[in-house]
Amino acid sequence: MNLDTLIFLGLNGLTLAALLFIMASGLTLAFGLMRVVNLAHGAFYLLGGYVGVQVVQETDSLALGIVTGGMVAMAGGVFMERLLLQRVRGLDLSEALLTIAVGMIIADGLLAVYGGSPISLPLPPDLRLPMDLGVMMYPTFRVYIMIAALALGVVFWLVMTRTRIGAAIRAGVDDRETAMSQGINVPLLFAGVFGAASFLAGVAGVIGTSYMSLGQGLDVRVLMLSLVVIIIGGMGSLKGAGVGALITGLVYSFASGYAPQFALFFLFLPMTLILVFRPQGLFGRTT
Amino acid sequence: MKRETFVILGIVAGLILWLLLAGDYAIARSNRAMIYALLALSFSLLAGRLGWFSLCQTTLAGVSGYVIAILGAQQGLPYAVVIPAAILTSVAFAAAFGVLTMRAKAVSFLMLTLALGQMVWALSFQWVGLTGGYNGISGVRLPMVLGFNLNDPRIFYVMLATCTVLIFLGVHRLYRSRFGLLLLGIQENEQRMRALGHPVYLARFTAFVLAGAIAGVAGVFLVYDMGIMSPSPLSLSQAVLVLTAAVLGGYRTIWGPALGAVILISLQTGVAQYTDRHMMVIGLVLALCILLMPRGLSEFPWTSLLRGRKASTAST
Numbered sequence: 001m002n003l004d005t006l007i008f009l010g011l012n013g014l015t016l017a018a019l020l021f022i023m024a025s026g027l028t029l030a031f032g033l034m035r036v037v038n039l040a041h042g043a044f045y046l047l048g049g050y051v052g053v054q055v056v057q058e059t060d061s062l063a064l065g066i067v068t069g070g071m072v073a074m075a076g077g078v079f080m081e082r083l084l085l086q087r088v089r090g091l092d093l094s095e096a097l098l099t100i101a102v103g104m105i106i107a108d109g110l111l112a113v114y115g116g117s118p119i120s121l122p123l124p125p126d127l128r129l130p131m132d133l134g135v136m137m138y139p140t141f142r143v144y145i146m147i148a149a150l151a152l153g154v155v156f157w158l159v160m161t162r163t164r165i166g167a168a169i170r171a172g173v174d175d176r177e178t179a180m181s182q183g184i185n186v187p188l189l190f191a192g193v194f195g196a197a198s199f200l201a202g203v204a205g206v207i208g209t210s211y212m213s214l215g216q217g218l219d220v221r222v223l224m225l226s227l228v229v230i231i232i233g234g235m236g237s238l239k240g241a242g243v244g245a246l247i248t249g250l251v252y253s254f255a256s257g258y259a260p261q262f263a264l265f266f267l268f269l270p271m272t273l274i275l276v277f278r279p280q281g282l283f284g285r286t287t
Numbered sequence: 288m289k290r291e292t293f294v295i296l297g298i299v300a301g302l303i304l305w306l307l308l309a310g311d312y313a314i315a316r317s318n319r320a321m322i323y324a325l326l327a328l329s330f331s332l333l334a335g336r337l338g339w340f341s342l343c344q345t346t347l348a349g350v351s352g353y354v355i356a357i358l359g360a361q362q363g364l365p366y367a368v369v370i371p372a373a374i375l376t377s378v379a380f381a382a383a384f385g386v387l388t389m390r391a392k393a394v395s396f397l398m399l400t401l402a403l404g405q406m407v408w409a410l411s412f413q414w415v416g417l418t419g420g421y422n423g424i425s426g427v428r429l430p431m432v433l434g435f436n437l438n439d440p441r442i443f444y445v446m447l448a449t450c451t452v453l454i455f456l457g458v459h460r461l462y463r464s465r466f467g468l469l470l471l472g473i474q475e476n477e478q479r480m481r482a483l484g485h486p487v488y489l490a491r492f493t494a495f496v497l498a499g500a501i502a503g504v505a506g507v508f509l510v511y512d513m514g515i516m517s518p519s520p521l522s523l524s525q526a527v528l529v530l531t532a533a534v535l536g537g538y539r540t541i542w543g544p545a546l547g548a549v550i551l552i553s554l555q556t557g558v559a560q561y562t563d564r565h566m567m568v569i570g571l572v573l574a575l576c577i578l579l580m581p582r583g584l585s586e587f588p589w590t591s592l593l594r595g596r597k598a599s600t601a602s603t
Contacts, residue, residue: 100573
C-alpha cells in the first residue's frame, strides 16, 4: 500500500460522503417528520442532474446550472407531494409505493429524453485544475463539494437549533400530534422540508456529475447508497445522516480501490452489523 | 364435489385449452406470465399476510437463476444437483435477509429489502469473474428427456403450469391453515399474538423463507425460459413490476397475484409494439392502483359500484 493512494482514496471517500450527506439529510428529515420515505429521491437526483448539466452546457454558467437543477427537482418534489402523496396521507406504505411509481416514471422519461449514454459535467477550467492540499494535489471542484457539504451541515445545525422553524421541525419530529395541537402547521412544514430535500437532491445531481457520470441506473444506485446512509445513521436523525454518509463514503471508496468487485459487499458489512446490534441505527430512536 | 374442486378443475381445463388453442408466441408470453405470477405470489404471501412489502423477491429468484447458470451451464453439473442447489441458495439468502429484516416495520422493511436487493444486483454486475457482468451467462438450457425437448415452449408450459397450479394450491391451503391465520393475527396485532404465546418472530421468519423458496422456484423457470442469466432480472424495475402485479390483482387474495401478472404481462406485450417506455406504463399503473384501488381488482367493491353507492375507501 502506498500512502498517496491511501490519501487519494480517503479524499474520494470524503467527496462521496459529502454528496451522500447532501442527498440523505433531506431524506432523513422528511422521514422523521412525516414517516414518508421518498423512494423517488434517486430519480430527483437524476432529474436535477440532467437538466442542470444541460443548462451548464448551453449557458456555460455552473451556478445557473446548479440552481436550475435544484429548482426542477424541487418542483418535481412539491408537485408529487401536493398532487399525489396528499391523497394517501397517513398510509405510510401507500405513500412509499407512490414515490416508487413516480421515480420509475421520471427515470424512464429521462431515459427517453436524454438517451442512455453517460454524461459528465463540463467544468470551467479554474475548477478543473487540481488544488494543492499540502498532502497532495486534488481536483478543486471536489474540494468545493466537501466545503459545501460542511457548510450545509452547519446551516442545518443552525436552522435546527437556533430558529423558530427549526424548533417547529424538531417538535414535529418528536411528537407530531402534540406539535399540531400547539398550532404548528406540520403538513405545511412537511411540504417545505420535502421541497428543500428535493432541491438538495437536484443540486447533488448537478455537482455529483463531476464525480459519477449521469446514466441509466444511476438513480437506483444513488437511492440505495442514500438508504444505506440513513439505515446506518438512524432514520430521522441529521447527525446520523452525517456519520452514516462518512462511513458509507469512506468504506465504499476504499473498497472500490482495493477490492472493486466487492465494493458493495463491504458496504453491506457495516449495515448488517448495525442492523443486528442496533436496529434503529446509530442515532435513531426506538419508536 | 366441493366448490373448490370445481374451481381447480376449471383452471386446469382452461390451461389445457389455452395450450391447444394459443400460438407459439402467446404460449411463450404465458410462460413468462406464470413465472411472474409465482413471483407475485411470493410477494403477496408477505404483503397480504404480514403487511410486509418486499422489494427483494426478484433478487431471491435471480440468485437461484445465477446458481443454475453457473453450476449448470458453466460447470456442467447434473440437473438433479443444480436445481435443488438453486432453490436451496434462494432459501439460504431468504434466511439471511429474514434475520436482518426481522424487526423492521412496514416502511423500514420496504427500505431494507430495497437496499439489500439492490446490493445483490450491483454485486451481480460488479463481480464479473463469477457472473459475467452485464453480458451475463448464456446457454442455459434444459435437457432432452425421453425424446422430449424440455426447452420447447409447449413442453415448458406443461411443466411450468403444473408447478404453478400446485404451488398456488399449496399457498391456498397455507392461507387457511392455523399458520396462515397466525400470520394474519400478527399483522393485525403483534403484541396480542405474542401475549397469547405464539412464536411471532419464528412465524414471520418461516413465512419469509417460504416466500423465498417460491421465488427460488420462479427463478429456476425464469432462467431456463430466458436461456441467459444477466443482472437485469435483479434490477429494481423488475421488483417494481412484481409489486405492481400483486397490487393490481390484489395481494390479499390467492388469485390476485395471478390475475395481476397476466394483465401486466399482456399489457407489456401490447405496449412493446408501440413504444419502449413500458417502465413508464408500469409506473403509471402502480400509481393509479394505489390512488384508486389500493386493494386491487380482486377486492374492488364492484357490487357497491353497480348499486351506485360510493365505493368505500380501503386502506392498504
